[in-house]
Amino acid sequence: MQKLVEERMKKLQSMRKLKGPYSVKISDVKTGTWRRERPVIDLEKCIKCAICIEYCPCGVIEKDEIVGIDYTYCKGCGICAEECPKKAITFVPESNFKTKEDV
C-alpha cells in the first residue's frame, strides 16, 4: 500500500468528524489496470540516470539498489521508454503477464 494511503487511514481514525465537504482518505485507484502493455527495464542496459523517474507522471518508478516500477499504478503511458537515453525500457503486452500486480 502506498505510504501516503496508510498514513491517512490512520489519521482518519484518530481525527474527529468535521462538518461540510472534505476528504481525508487518499485516492488509491489501481490505475495499473488501464495498461495494455507495460514498461520493462533491462537492468543490464540501465545506468541508473533516473531520467525515467524524473519524467514519470505517476511517480511509479523508484531507484533503490535497482530501478523498479510499481505496476499497481503504472498506466503504460510510454514516456519512460521514450526518454531513456540508453533505450533500456521496452514495452511488453500485458497478456504476457499473469496479473496486473506482477512485479
Added chain:
Amino acid sequence: MSRLDLVSKGMTTCEGCPMEMIARAAVSTLGKDTVTMTPPSCSAILTGGGDETGWGIPSVQTVLMSLPAYASGVAEALKIQGKEHVHVMGFAGDGGTFDIGLQALSGAIERGHKAIFICYNNEAYMNTGNQRSSATMQGAWTKTTPTGKREASKNIDFMLLHQPLSYQATASIANMRDMKKKIAKAAAQDGPSFLHIHAPCNTGWKFPSNKTVTVAKLAVTAGLWLQWEKENGKVKITQRPTDWDAAQEYFKLQGRFARITEEVIDEVIAQAKQRYETLLKLEELPCL
C-alpha cells in the same frame, strides 16, 4: 516502495499527464509545509472527489474565478497564525490564469502576498473537454475553434512583467531540473511568484502519450515556448531556441494541427521569432 510521495500514485489523470508531472515536481520541491489550491480544472482531479483526495498536503478546491484571491486570504491568515514558513501554492491551468482568473491574479500580485502561482498551460479548457482559452496557440483545433484558433496566444508573461512579482519564470516539462530549480527560487521569495509551465496534453492535442516530453522539447527547441526568468528586476533567458525549423515537426506530431495551413504556420513562427527578439532586448536591460 519506500519513498513517501506527497501526491498519490493512483490518480485518474490521463496517461502521460504533464499536469501531474508538474504537481509532483512542485510538491517534492516545496515539501510538506505547503497548502495548495486548485480551481475546477484538470488539477481538481488531484484534489479528488467523493471522500478521497490525491494530495498529501492540505488542499482546497476553489472556484475558477478567484483562486488568487483565496490564496491572498490564506497567505494573510497563515501570517496571522505565525506560520509564514508554510508555502501557499496556487495550481491553476491556463483558463483560470489567463482568462477568468486574470483579474484576481493581477490583484494578488499587486498587493504582494507571499504565494506561488503555478500555471500549467495545456493551452485549452481541457477538463471540460478541450475548449479554447486565450492561451491556445493560433491555428490549433479545439472544440470551440473547429477550423483553428484565429488569435495568437495571449502573452501573459510579458503582461505580468510590470507587475511587482518577486520572481517570475517560464518552465516546461521538457526540462524538469530547470523547472524544479525555478520552483525552489519561487519558494524562497517573500512575495508573489508566477511560474508559467508548458504542459503538452496528449489527450487534447492529439498525439501519442509517450511523445509528451518530445513535444515539450520541440516547443523549446523551436522557440515556440521561451524559457526565461525574471529575478530582482532582471530578465535572464534560461534556455535558448536552437532550431526554428523544428516547429514543422512540432506541428506535424499533433492532431490538433492536422488542418493548419502553411500561412498560419508561418505566422506562428514569425510571431515566436518576434517574441524572442523582444525577450533578447529585455535581457539587455539592467532593470525592468
Added chain:
Amino acid sequence: MGKIMALDGNAAIAHGVMRSQVQLVAAYPITPQTPIVETISSLIDKGQYNATYINVESEHSALSAVVGAASTGVRTFTASASHGLALMHEMTGVASGSRLPIVMAIVNRAMPSPMSLWCDHSDIMTQRDQGWIQLFAKSPQEALDFVMIAYKTSEHEDVLTPSMVSIDGFFLSHLTEPVDVPDIEESGRYIGPFVPNNFTLDPDNPYAINNLTSPGIFTEIKYAQKLGMDNAAGVLDQNFAEFATIFGRSYGRVEEYETADAETILVCMGSMSGTALHVVRGLRAAGKKVGLLRVVSFRPFPKKLVANALKNAKNVAVIDRAPNIGSFGALYEEVLASLKLGGNHAAAAYSFVAGLGGRDIWEETIENVFAVTEDNVKKGIPCEEPIWVDCKEEGEDSE
C-alpha cells in the same frame, strides 16, 4: 461600561467588527457600504485596531479571500451591497456550504435594473436561499450589537453557519444616533478569541476541503448544513439572552408590539419598523386594534414565533421592501407558511410592496397599508396580487 458615541449605521458596524476581534477583513468599496471599510482601514492604520485588511480588487475576490482565510482558521469579515453582493453570489454558497463562521454586513441597496444607489431589500433577498443567517437591524445600536451576536452564533459548534447583518442603505447606514459602544475588554471577554472548530488548512493535519462531491453523499452534507441553520434559532435566543445580561440590551428573533389582542397585524423588517411602530401607536390611541410584528432574524425564519404572534389575528398585512416580480413578496410567503403552521387558517392576509429603490416609507405609506387592508377585508377581496401601495398612478407627478 460602554461609551456613548455618535455613530451612523456604517460606523457602528465598523466598531462592532473591532469589538468582535476580527482578525482579517477583505472588502471592496460600494455605496452605501464604503464608510464601513473606510472606518476599519482608519482604525487599523491609526494603530487602534490590530487586524489585517486586504484591499481586494472585486467583491468576488473579497468573499474569496475571506473564505480562504476562514478556511485557514482566523476570524473574518466583509461587507457589501447590491451589485457587489450579486457579484459574490457564487461564493456565498461556498461559504455556507463550507460551514465557515464568516460575518458579512449588507447595506441594503436595490438590485439593478433600474440602477439605484438607494435602499430596498432586493439585494439581501437574492441570498435567502444561500444558507446564511440573516439579521435585519433597525438602528445603528442594533447594527453594532448584531455583529457581535452574529460572531458568537456563527462560530457555535452546533451552528457553523455564516451570518449577514443587514442595515438599510442610507436610512440606517447614514443615520447618526447615540450608540452605546461596548468597552474593548468587556466585548473581548464576551466574544473570546477565535477557535477554529471545523476546517483548518494546517500542514500538520492535512486534508482536502470542498472537493467535488458525489450524488451519493451530497444530500447528507447539505442536510447537516440545514441542521446547523435550524440550531441557529436556539443559539440566537441563548446569545440574545446572554447579551442582555452583560450589556443590558435585549433582542429577540422577532419583536412584537401589541399583537396579543390585535385584529390587524402589520409584519415588516428593517428600518421601516420604526415608522410602523409610530403609526401603530397612533392608531391604537385612536382606538384601532392593530399590532406590529417585526421579523429580526429572516433566516432562520422564526416560523413558530411568527405563528404564535399571529395566532389571534383576523387580518395580516405584510410589507416586502423588494419587488419579487412574478409572485408574492418573500416575507409574505414565509408569513403565510407560518400562519398555516400556527393553525390560523381564517386570517385574511395581504402582500404589500413599498419603499423600492430608496423611496421613503412615510407614515402615510403605513397608514395606507392599514387602510387598504381594512378596505379589502370589508369588501371581501382576497389577495390575488401583491399591492404596490406607494406606486404612483399614471399621470402623477414623479417628484
